[in-house]
Amino acid sequence: MSNKSNTLHILLWVAQILLSVSLVGGSMVKLFLPADELAVMWPWTADNPSLVKLTGILDLLAGIGLVVPSLFRIRPRLTIFAAYGTLVLMIAAITFHVMRGEASQIGANIFFAILAAFIAWGRQTKVPLVSKGT
Numbered sequence: 001m002s003n004k005s006n007t008l009h010i011l012l013w014v015a016q017i018l019l020s021v022s023l024v025g026g027s028m029v030k031l032f033l034p035a036d037e038l039a040v041m042w043p044w045t046a047d048n049p050s051l052v053k054l055t056g057i058l059d060l061l062a063g064i065g066l067v068v069p070s071l072f073r074i075r076p077r078l079t080i081f082a083a084y085g086t087l088v089l090m091i092a093a094i095t096f097h098v099m100r101g102e103a104s105q106i107g108a109n110i111f112f113a114i115l116a117a118f119i120a121w122g123r124q125t126k127v128p129l130v131s132k133g134t
Contacts, residue, residue: 005126008127012118015119016066016067016070016119018115019063020067021063022063023060023062023086024063024064027060028056029041030053031056031057044097044100055093058089059089065081065085066079066083069082073131074131075131076123076129080124083120084116087117087120091113094110094113097109
């Protein structure tokens with residue numbers, strides 16, 4: 001691996017871990033914080049309790065998928081799928097907030113979408129990981 005690809009490999013791991021920790025942390029909040037406390041932090045959750053649980057589960061699955069397959073080199077392509085899934089989830093979140101007149105709240109979604117796109121691009125084309133035994 002050249003210095004350039006080694007640097008990109010490290011940057012991809014940093015992005016994967018950062019995005020994963022953020023998604024898993026957000027999922028824990030969405031899934032386990034009482035609804036009244038959650039509504040103080042995110043007012044939209046009061047009107048959408050089922051959406052909160054669904055996005056909590058999706059966040060958790062994405063967070064796991066961004067790191068675990070790559071870490072253990074067991075079907076590391078799943079990390080690419082998790083990155084694309086996260087990108088779709090963030091686009092949906094941006095659309096949701098804009099439609100509700102909450103455009104000021106989409107900064108984190110945009111940042112996460114950029115990280116997810118970077119991970120998908122990097123792991124798919126520039127520094128792909130191979131499965132164990134391959």
